[in-house]
Amino acid sequence: MRELRIHGRGGQGSVTAAELIATAAFTAGVYSQAFPAFGVERRGAPVQAFVRFSDEKIRLRSQIYEPDYIIVQDSTLIRDVNVFAGMSEGGIAIINTEKEGTYNLPKGVKLIVIDATKIALEEIGLPITNTTLMGAFAAASGEITLEALEGAIKERFDAKLADSNIAAAKRAYAMVKEGHV
């Protein structure tokens, strides 16, 4: 079983991202589970959402404490939250930021920094970075395919919004694949 923890702020679409990633993984043939860290659903407050992937039915119901992957939607969170908590060798951390800072990264964790806000603003016209970061996650982790991700986005959003979100996801996917991050 592999586990993903998404750190964001209320209103940034972290829960939607978790749901879409789980949907994409499931449609491509693995068991998946997505759920929010229930609680303070206030715009701006730090929130978490979780995804599990497994070849077998997922029974575990606790939150995720030792993630294989993290996505950080907003690097200002790193001030307040230990986003890397529980990560270990071989893990992947995807951080949305304009400029790379110095992070207290656990040993052996691969860091991918991407200016998802810029991509989202250019492609979608809004600083909502969840779909962009999902593209980066697909490329970095291999847990979901770009095709499955496109399908999940199309199912969730109406056509116009889906197109711009898919464009953002594709751009991030290509950047990570080509190592331009």
Next chain:
Amino acid sequence: MALGIGCTARPGNSRNNKTGSWRVFYPVMDTEKCTKCGTCQLICPEGCINQNPDKTYSIDLDFCKGCGMCAEECPDKAKAITMIKEEK
């Protein structure tokens, strides 16, 4: 911290939760341009804009969530508040 019997809490507890950490943009007040109209103080949903003895206003960044309503509502003739992105 001992739990209060009866699920009680003393007043002022919410001050301990410095919601300013949620902010992505922060407001900067230009006291030169400010006409001291008080609109920002009225409009602030957090109640974190306070008047100083010299009638100017300051913003308590411990609690400002960066919503930007003060900058938006500051009258056109003044436009004394600018929203700046937090350094990451």
Next chain:
Amino acid sequence: MTMEIMEGSIAIAETVRLCRPQVISAYPITPQTHIVEGLASIVADGRLDAEYICVESEFSALSACIGASAAGSRVYSATTSQGLALMAEVVFNSAGMRLPIVMGIANRAISAPLSIWNDQQDSIMMRDSGWIQLYAEDNQEAIDMHILAYKVCEDHNILLPAFVCFDGFILSHVYEPIDLPSQELVDSFLGPFNPYQKLDAKDPISFGMYATPEYYLEFRYEHDQAVKRAADAIKKYGKEFGEIFGRDYSELVVGYKLEDAETAIVAMGSICGTVKDAIDEMRAEGKKVGLLNLRCFRPFPSTDVAKALAHVNTIAVLDKNVSLGAKGAVAIEIKEACYGSNIPVYDYILGLGGRDVRKRDIKKIVELAEKGEGDMFYGLREEVL
């Protein structure tokens, strides 16, 4: 069977649609909200021919259900926590009137202190109301139990209302794969509602009458007998369900690696999934641990429990509720069921108000039980006491 992935609440709303209730009345409350929003949309979009009655409180919601059910309709409601508490009078009334209402309970803690998070205190609070209580481990069970509940409740030999309990947020808000049955299969299992009796101007009757001391005791006896008979009805229809849908519900208690277990954990609801994963890890270390998943709390399957646990050395009961001043409600029942067997039964109150329960907690509890330490609140943060 086609698996789909969706949120638990939406899966439940879609399943209720498949059961073709004619009247739905509910009042939104976290974490049940998505279910009633889903049902309201389904009715508004014309996907279900039902009357959706908007009300001003949970008391009114279940009252509307009583009227509709007594008038001969299949009805549905859903609530949780404070909503269920506010309904209390109507919960007992509807059961006493022997109306086959099905109500989803997105289990949540009870105030005060205010908590929107999960435990099972709310449905346990209604333990003595005369409603059937089923508990789901995952969302597949939650939807299957909704269909099964109508079948059991509407049996003219039973005529009782039922709670289908699923852990709030943990199940109601999780996206996971489920098999949403086809309308044809649900219709073939359930069929249209055939009321035993109903309000009819041409043939008038009154429900929920006054009973003098000459009759009250007998009414209660009859009600108790019906709840007890429900055990066999659940088994019978649970087996039939399995033949049609491929998932068997003929047992009220389900063992997991229990056959050769020395220590047995007893639990209800979604925590059973985490317990199973913990058991697999403990088994790999050579520890003989098993689980008894209690799917049905009312009627309480005492005989089944005693039989399933007869061979174990130690029993650890996980209670997501507490009868303050006594023990957890499940432990009290397990002790009664095992009376005379000399197997020690230890109670662990845990996970209240949304406290997360991890595999390592389950392992720790097994260690405590094997040392003979129990009947405690597990996981207390001593520093705040």
